[in-house]
Amino acid sequence: MSSLQGYVDRRVTLILQDGRVIVGLLAGFDQKSNVVLSDSKERVYSTDEGVEEIPLGLYLVKGDMMCVFNSFSHARESNPRCSTLIGELDEEIDQATDLSTIRAEPLPPIRY
């Protein structure tokens, strides 16, 4: 079983179906690859300014076809979002990176 066990309590990057990138501490997961991130931040990439970090707090990301829930009631929108990819962040490299200098196109959404 290819599970997320090794990522618990690690800082992870999550890429969602709509192309968003969220980093946070993996608090938990289940067999459907629903995940809970604590202290999470969205990283917004753009070509004309550096990466913007938006604090999101505690996030529950559905593994499959459903929505993201978070601890803020004023969620900006309620589009269905789900995770596509989870990666472990190398803290050293991540901390050495100056996010304000990075320019990149946002990732495209998943197209089935």
Added chain:
Amino acid sequence: MLIFSVFKTLTDQTVTVELKNDLSITGVLKSVDQFLNIRLDNITVSDAARHPHMMAVKNCFIRGSVVRYVSLPAEHVDTQLLEDATRREAANQVKR
């Protein structure tokens, strides 16, 4: 189930996974499950200049449903055996 078995025989080989968001990730296949979720180690993103999003990521878990292609090391796949096995499975399905 057949493809799951094929992937299991390919663990510790280097594969390239292309996702449905056009991201291509090369890495060592660590494990795979029945949903064809994939775990890769020591990853590199092709066209890293365009996709710095994964710069600090060294290993990752990819949801099976977002994989478009997996390119396999040809020398580690017995094509003849796979061909026979897939035909046998297809024949069994027709019978059922």
